[in-house]
Amino acid sequence: MPDTPDWQNSTFLKEVERRSGTPVSACFQCHKCSTGCPIGPDSDLLSSQVMRMIHLGQENSVLESQAIWLCASCEACTTRCPMQIDIAAVMDSLRMMAVEAKVDLPNARGEQFNRSFLQSVRRNGRVFELGMMVAYKLRSRDFFTDAEKTGQMLAKGKLSLLPKKSGSAKEVADVFRRAGEEEKKR
Numbered sequence: 080m081p082d083t084p085d086w087q088n089s090t091f092l093k094e095v096e097r098r099s100g101t102p103v104s105a106c107f108q109c110h111k112c113s114t115g116c117p118i119g120p121d122s123d124l125l126s127s128q129v130m131r132m133i134h135l136g137q138e139n140s141v142l143e144s145q146a147i148w149l150c151a152s153c154e155a156c157t158t159r160c161p162m163q164i165d166i167a168a169v170m171d172s173l174r175m176m177a178v179e180a181k182v183d184l185p186n187a188r189g190e191q192f193n194r195s196f197l198q199s200v201r202r203n204g205r206v207f208e209l210g211m212m213v214a215y216k217l218r219s220r221d222f223f224t225d226a227e228k229t230g231q232m233l234a235k236g237k238l239s240l241l242p243k244k245s246g247s248a249k250e251v252a253d254v255f256r257r258a259g260e261e262e263k264k265r
């Protein structure tokens with residue numbers, strides 16, 4: 080889509096701002112977010128490029144990108160942005176939009192990992208690494224990558240064999256329940 084003078088009325092931009100609760104339109108392309116992003120060198124898009132493409136209404140390109148699934152939600156970008164744009168929240172919103180739109184994901188494993196992680200946190204109130212890895216392997220059908228490291232970590236006692244529930248498991252489950260209710264309202 081061309082860069083038009085009325086880009087601030089882009090439907091995609093408005094929807095991303097509504098979902099993330101942050102002013103993406105305030106981005107002035109200083110690139111401070113991208114220079115602090117740990118996945119930038121391995122990603123198909125930098126975070127500042129994602130912001131600009133949202134301005135331009137390039138919905139398909141953004142939702143089909145690897146960048147939104149490689150994002151580690153570390154919030155380095157959010158803390159660096161001089162316009163107080165919560166870029167990590169934008170990435171979260173974009174992932175949800177991609178799932179809802181049933182986009183053909185370039186990196187389905189990112190989405191599978193995400194689901195396995197959230198499932199583990201929902202059940203235990205925190206991540207149970209071994210259970211999450213098993214769930215991810217079953218989803219991705221990738222049984223052998225890192226298998227050797229898993230054995231080494233188990234041997235060194237770095238991974239628990241059984242889940243330990245967080246003392247805040249009920250509160251965390253409540254967060255998931257409320258998030259599910261909010262999703263249904265959309």
Ligand code: SF4
Pocket residue numbers: 112115116117118119126149150151152153154155156157166167170
């Ligand atoms: S939250 Fe995502 S986009 Fe932002 S710096 Fe971290 S990995 Fe990069």
Ligand code: SF4
Pocket residue numbers: 105106107108109110111112113126127130159160161162163164166
């Ligand atoms: S740091 Fe903020 S203003 Fe600068 S490019 Fe990134 S999102 Fe835009």
